[in-house]
Amino acid sequence: MLAALEGVLDGRDAPLAPVPADLREIELLTTALRIGEEIDDDIALVVSTSGTTGTPKGAMLTPAALIASASASHDRLGGPGTWLLALPAHHIAGVQVLVRSVLAGTVPVEMDVSAGFDVAELPTAIAELGSGRRYASLVATQLAKALLDPAATAALAELDAVLLGGGPAPRPVLEGAASAGVRVVRTYGSSETSGGCVYDGVPLDGVEVRLEDGAEPGEGRIVIGGATLAKGYRNPPDPDPFAEPGWFRTDDLGTVDESGRLRVLGRIDEAISTGGLTVMPAPVEAVLARHPAVADCAVFG
Structure with missing residues (x-):
């Protein structure tokens, strides 16, 4: 996958559509994302995303968007480094671990999560990252599980940062990580934004966030624009969240404080x-x- 990404990021190879190993999902995605059919020349990846509809749409990501996201991530974190891949490589968070690795010229250490996240393997995997800056990308359930294991917790505390995405994290998990010395960076984003594009409430460089008027004062639908944005959907719904050029209308409700920090309140349909x-x-x-x-x-x- 790493070599294939290098080829699409520099424009040498045809676009990729990372898919899981499950044959049923492969068949579904092959049809829904029109794999094998003509696609714009400037597309590097088509990453499956279903949102609230349940129907795969496929975010079409250009090399420029992926590179902008990875570069902005490293800038915010303090520089490139070696990454732990503990998420499925066909999900956008896993894809971005690989893209960041390509840009950094490093090889990520991969954990086999096909049968679940085994915290007993975490200390060894982190030790294999070697010296220099070291990062991991996890979801809240993985972090919560790791914090119950002293060896895994100590290993995470050695990392320069742990990106946390995939949804809101319970406060006890965040507090437990902080007390253990684990540097957690909460991320917000999606396949449509090349992964996390807001870190700890602050948009990455090149990312724009605005709110559409909501039912309550100061609240609104989160709308995202900027360099990390997908070109659109391979299988667009109606209405299309990308209908306004340069912007993506999420299904999330949020607020922005006086310092420009975004707080995600939840999904609008909830x-x-x-x-x-x-x-x-x-x-x-x-x-x-x-x-x-x-x-x-x-x-x-």
């Missing part, structure tokens, strides 16, 4: 109307989760 107000479940869940008697919680209505 909003609950009650007592004349619009309430997002995620902030309520976050407050409930802080109570020592609450192990887990979910808010719906």
Whole structure:
């Protein structure tokens, strides 16, 4: 995969469509993403994404967008380094670990997560990263599991940064990581934005964020533009979130504070109307989760 990425990033090879090993998914994606059919010359990757529809659409990513994302990530983190690949390589977060590695001229250390995330393997994998700057990209469930293992926690604390994406992270997990000395960088983004494009609420260089007016003052739909944006969908829905040139309308609701820091409140379709107000479940869940008697919680209505 690393060699194939090098070929599409410099424009030598035909576009790639990373897919999982599951034969049923391969058949579905081959049809939905029109693999083998004509595609624009400036496309490097078509990364599957379904959003809320469940139908694969395929974000068409150019070399420029992928490189802009990887370069901006390294700039924000303090420089290029060696990466731990602990996520599926056909997901955008895994793809970006590989793209960053290509740009850095390093070879990532891969963990086999086909049968699940085994924290017992984490210390050895991190040790194999060698010297210099070292990074990992995880999701919240992986981090939570690792924090229960002292050896895995100590290994993560040796890294320069752990990017955390794939959705909101419970406050106890973030607090546990901080107390253990693990530098967590919360990321927000999607396949449509070449992966995480907002780190700890601050857009990466070259990324623009604006809000469309929402039901409550100061809140709105998150709309993203800039250098990391996909060219569009291979299988676009109607209405198309890319309809406005240079912008992508997400399905997420957020706020932006006076310093320009983005806070993601949740998905718009999860909003609950009650007592004349619009309430997002995620902030309520976050407050409930802080109570020592609450192990887990979910808010719906």
